[in-house]
Amino acid sequence: MRAEDTKMFAEAAESGRIVAAQLAANASVVAQAAKRLRMTPPTAALICGRGSSDNAGVFARYMIETEVGVLTSPMPLAVSSVYGRKPSVPGSLCLAISQSGKSPDLVAAAAAAKAGGAFVIALVNVEGSPLSQVADLTIPLRAGPELSVAATKSFIASLSAAAHLIAEWSGDAALRQGLERLPELIDAAWTQDWSAALPALTQATNLYVVGRGVGFGVAREAALKLKETCGLHAEAFSTAEVRHGPMALVKTGFPVLLLPQSDATRDDAEDLAADFARRGAKVFFAGATQAPGVVALPTVTAAHPALEPILLIQSFYRLAATLSTARGFDPDSPPYLNKVTETV
Template structure:
């Protein structure tokens, strides 16, 4: 059984203590939503939607990217990310009669997200909301409420809520697809996370202590996590980190990689991860400073093997520890990045 992490010393940042809570919070989320996953999964198998529309911003949108790859590879239904400004700024209508709208949010209170969800609901979409605040307007308007159960998150840098959102999407897709192997991986995810949050990625601190720009590479299930890692490097460490697919980076972006240019590469144990390893090797041969996390394989940053769809969540749990340490090394407070607030009410 996973229990809450012991109280940490007063000098520990909120970001670190909340990351350490993730295993217990995910265990609670899985137990709390078991019936809802089964009910919605059965509904979707009986009457599959023509399209899934995700509605989210920031870290929640990165979780949605992770969900896109899960749904498209395991169920075969195309997934599109809604642009909230289509409704909130342009006041355009949408037509989504045979659609599933998945809304993801920590607060469930951003006006543009709520307007977009309402537009899809009015057009006939079934709304499933993965939301942390169960008293929020988003929770109240959902046809299927899937609470993240992350508890209060006080650090501006979201950690446990993003991990819970990705775990929730994995649970939903396991129920929808009927994939027994993924379902088993979701059940054991809390135990795997308990190890991942303690993985030592400090070998990357010195190489990144003085950088201003870098790339984060992922592919497939790992691409959404690459996006999230890049965001956290921006907001907590003031590094202009840009996420790329290992396929896309070989086009225009690779031209700026010179000797010593830093790359964080996240390689899952499947074919997509093999391509990340290959791309990282190509850049390393050109003199790039590659920091590789390879699930179950030799790498600078240790990462355990699991189901390939679960490994990115474990990468993220380990990365958050690195980002917190790196921010402090660079003299920054990861809990209160400048100019940012916890709840963003975008119009």
């Protein structure tokens, strides 16, 4: 099987077009949501999601905290769905992210947050889903049907929808301008050749994926996709936390993928890449780097730093689909997984 023949490859390649259509179609509802959030500023924000949607929520969390300054936390879904507890969260925002909008624990958590006083916004691909019915307002992802079990275009659509909402909420003119160029940059990111990583990763058994800040969510997403589609034990860490213990496992030949963005966290990523290389690790760094012994993977430049993670994960998806088939897997049908996981 060739990567180019998989649904994962084809669906990921659609992401630029999907984001362009989404940004245009959602202008009115996003403006409505942003107006509500400005008129009644939330005291805190909660994020609900599972799997790739949970990783999108990490991106949204950092965006909210850095752009708007509202303390944001992931919501533990089992507290509502298993333990039956309702949080007291008056005046807060609950941002619930889902492709299907039908996982029972996610719907229960959003409903509990709403009953506890939160304003619930759903970012969901299936309009009219149970999650949409619970939410006070729905921002459609508009990714269309996604047939591959491995989420790609719906994940990127989740990131762009979150960034759109936060740009309008914060009134950040530079972020708004960055969103205007985002679809064409996503298309450019898809053409980036990360095949330099293939020889090391085809035979690998373990891998670290490292990011920080607004990029940590895509590091988690990349690690998840490597598990799902490549049968590769990949773990995601921030550039800070990997130094607290996990660094002890990094020895000669250990592969590390760093996904930094061009903000205040980049220098730390460069320093870490050099440190990994000194230990003998096989280090792949997304973007130009001066770190000796590190393999630089080509990236798209001239994007708003907060939007760079979207471009990095798009380039990664092409690598992941190719790596999956090189390791003898079918990325469209990972073993033991279903497209919709209805956890309770």
